[in-house]
Amino acid sequence: MKVVLLTLCFALGVLAQDKYESVNDDFDVSKVLNNDRLLQSYAKCLLNKGPCTSEVKEVKAKLPEALETRCAKCTDKQKQMGKVLAQEVKKNHPDIWKELVAMYDPQGKYQEAWKEFLQE
Template sequence: MSTESSKMKTVLIACLIAYVAAETKYDSSHDDIDLTEVLGNERLLVGYTNCLVDKGPCTPEVKQLKDKLPEALATRCAKCTDKQKSVGKQLVRELKEKHPDLWKQLVSKYDPNGKYHKSFEDFLKN
């Protein structure tokens, strides 16, 4: 094998590793969301929930969440950043406690058979 071919192979492998590493976590560009604002604004909270359950329009940020939610549930948020996990846990706890009707809608949409219930409760405990 020539030196040039060996260098090309090394570059390709490095690119592949960089791509795979980048794909191991979800996009963090919206991790700075002000959760207090969302939770304190009934209109926003209902609007976001309506998007997630296919009853209303989506903002780009919530659409991104909606697209990733099934995978995140199936993998216990394996690709979530630490911030996404923290915000997700806080959001779920708040919804379950203060907005059980919205929580029921989300569960009906994303876990109608209770498939993820146990693993999701374990995720919330950590």
């Protein structure tokens, strides 16, 4: 489930017409993935366990819709960032991934769609 901070990548978008704004499409995903403190901070925000930056707060607000629609309003860059974030968090931080999935998809209704999305 792209609820991974994939979330983060959406965190960079704000609604604008049919797509989220691409204002933060230049967000450096590797900056988050290579900084455990930053990743933990973002995860705590998404899990309601800590404070949020304005960027992550935006992602958090858009995350449920993005999950439900398989990121239909995301720009191509946001989809790419989301996939990278989701795959890396799932692989290298399974504990965070499990918590995100439990919070944002407790019934597992988005699992199959997001599995396909991440493989596209």
